[in-house]
Structure formats: C-alpha cells, structure tokens
Amino acid sequence: MIELRPFASLGGADHGWLDAKHHFSFAGYHDPERMHWGNLRVWNDDTIAPRSGFPTHPHRDMEIVTYVREGAITHQDSLGNKGRTAAGDVQVMSAGSGVAHSEYNLENETTRIFQIWLLPRALGGAPGWGSRPFPEGERSGRFVTLASGYEADDDALPIRADARVVGATLLSGETADYPLGRDRKAYLVPARGAVRIDDVRVNARDGAAISDVEVLRVTALEDSEIIVVDAV
Structure with missing residues (x-):
C-alpha cells in the first residue's frame, strides 16, 4: 500500500524566520489521520x-534526527555538545531523561x-548527541543507513528506537531496492527530484506512506535525493 501525501497538502506555518511544513500533526496543525506512521511521530x-x-528549549523521551538538505545547522545543548552539520549530513539527539538545546542557522544563506x-x-536514559558526514558518493545508486536503532548497523548514527533512517541518491532512470519487510512501515520523502514507486509518482518534498511491501523499489524519474524512515 502506498499513500501519497502531496507537499501542497501538508500542514504548517510561516513564522518569517521559519517556514515549516508538517507531514504529521505538530504544534498548531492537527489532522487525526496524520498523527504518526508506526513509531515515526514527526517529519x-x-x-x-x-x-x-x-x-x-527542552525535550525528553524522543529520538530526533536532523537531515540537512541545504546550508548548515549549528547545534548546542545543555550537555556541552556543540557542532555544525552541513548539507547531506545527519545529526541525532537522544533526548532521554531530558535535554535543552538550540539549533541555529549561523550561515549567510538559507538552511x-x-x-x-x-x-x-x-523512556528515560541518559541524553546524547552525535553528528557525522555522509558523502553523497556513498549513497550513489543505493540505500545506506544514516541512523539506526540496531547494533548490526554499526556504521550509522545510533538511535534508541526500533527504526532506521536511510538515504539514497539516484540518477534519472536508476532503480534502488530496499528490503523493508511486510511487517514494517516506511515513510519516503525526496529531498529533490522525483521518483516512482510502483505506479505512484512522488515529487520533491511529497511524502509517501508505505506498508505491506516486502521490498521497496524506487526508480528515479529525475536526478533525486531520497530519505526513508523504516519504522515499526
């Protein structure tokens, strides 16, 4: 099953400094049909x-993964962590028992x-933060795991959730397979480009909620950058 959620249908708000679009209910946007997708709560x-x-601002009991599409984001938290994550790279914050953090675009360009x-x-546990680069070449033509809650994915940033965040960059016409499993759910968003899943076209920043699929097969209709959450 594939449910397309076009970008134009997303909730959100424009705060001037922040233009936010919500794939799921968040802040002032509430849609009872879009509360979560498995253990994926916010995109x-x-x-x-x-x-x-x-x-x-504070958080607790949430795994927060930030994928930078353009520009860079600078993180600072109450644990003493500070770091800059640039386009194509990923940071993870495990809020655990509680942490306060800020996220700023200190660049002279839009992030x-x-x-x-x-x-x-x-619930609970010691909070933590981490960041790492994922060169685009590593994801060329295939899916790689960016963040994972499973020990077998030792090259990925660790999260404390039964989930993976994976990414791929595909040239127009290329196809990549991801072994999802029918007992799991996937949520796919192209950061850029457009892809086809079965007979469904998914454009940049659209969402696709996917379930009951043994192998997720994605074909690029344009040069594309794709992020997928594999959830339960």
Whole structure:
C-alpha cells in the first residue's frame, strides 16, 4: 500500500524566520489521520532564514534526527555538545531523561532541513548527541543507513528506537531496492527530484506512506535525493 501525501497538502506555518511544513500533526496543525506512521511521530520540512533559528528549549523521551538538505545547522545543548552539520549530513539527539538545546542557522544563506522524531523503545536514559558526514558518493545508486536503532548497523548514527533512517541518491532512470519487510512501515520523502514507486509518482518534498511491501523499489524519474524512515 502506498499513500501519497502531496507537499501542497501538508500542514504548517510561516513564522518569517521559519517556514515549516508538517507531514504529521505538530504544534498548531492537527489532522487525526496524520498523527504518526508506526513509531515515526514527526517529519517537519523546515526552511530557516540566515542568521536565525530555534532558541534553547527542552525535550525528553524522543529520538530526533536532523537531515540537512541545504546550508548548515549549528547545534548546542545543555550537555556541552556543540557542532555544525552541513548539507547531506545527519545529526541525532537522544533526548532521554531530558535535554535543552538550540539549533541555529549561523550561515549567510538559507538552511533547509528535515527534522524527524521517532518514539524511543524505552523512556528515560541518559541524553546524547552525535553528528557525522555522509558523502553523497556513498549513497550513489543505493540505500545506506544514516541512523539506526540496531547494533548490526554499526556504521550509522545510533538511535534508541526500533527504526532506521536511510538515504539514497539516484540518477534519472536508476532503480534502488530496499528490503523493508511486510511487517514494517516506511515513510519516503525526496529531498529533490522525483521518483516512482510502483505506479505512484512522488515529487520533491511529497511524502509517501508505505506498508505491506516486502521490498521497496524506487526508480528515479529525475536526478533525486531520497530519505526513508523504516519504522515499526
């Protein structure tokens, strides 16, 4: 099953410095049909103006994965962590028992990110943060795991959720397969380009909620950059 969620149908709000689109109910946007997809709770498509960002605020009991599409985001938290994550790279914050953090675009250009929240497999635990580069060449023509809650994915950033975040870059006409499994759910968003899944076209920033699929087969209709959450 594939449910297409066109970008134009997403909720959201334009705050001036932040233009936020929500694939799932979030803040002032509520849609009872779009509360979550398995343990995927939030997928926000955020455009952040230069020299602006999210001031310090708290979180707990959530796994927060940030994929930077354009520009860069600078993180700072109450644990003493500080780091800059640039386009194509990923950061993960495990909020655990509680952490306060800020996320700023300190660049002179617009930053665009996907912010993905996953429900943890257990509450509490020590909070943590990590970031790493994922060169585009590593994802060329195939899916690679960016963040994972499974020990077998030791090259990925660790999260405390029964989920994976995977990415691929495909040239027009290329096809990539991802072994999902019929007992799991996937949510796919092209950061750029357009892809086809079965007979469904998914354009840049559209969402596709996918279930009851043993192998997810994605064909690029244009040069494309794809992010997928594999959830339960």
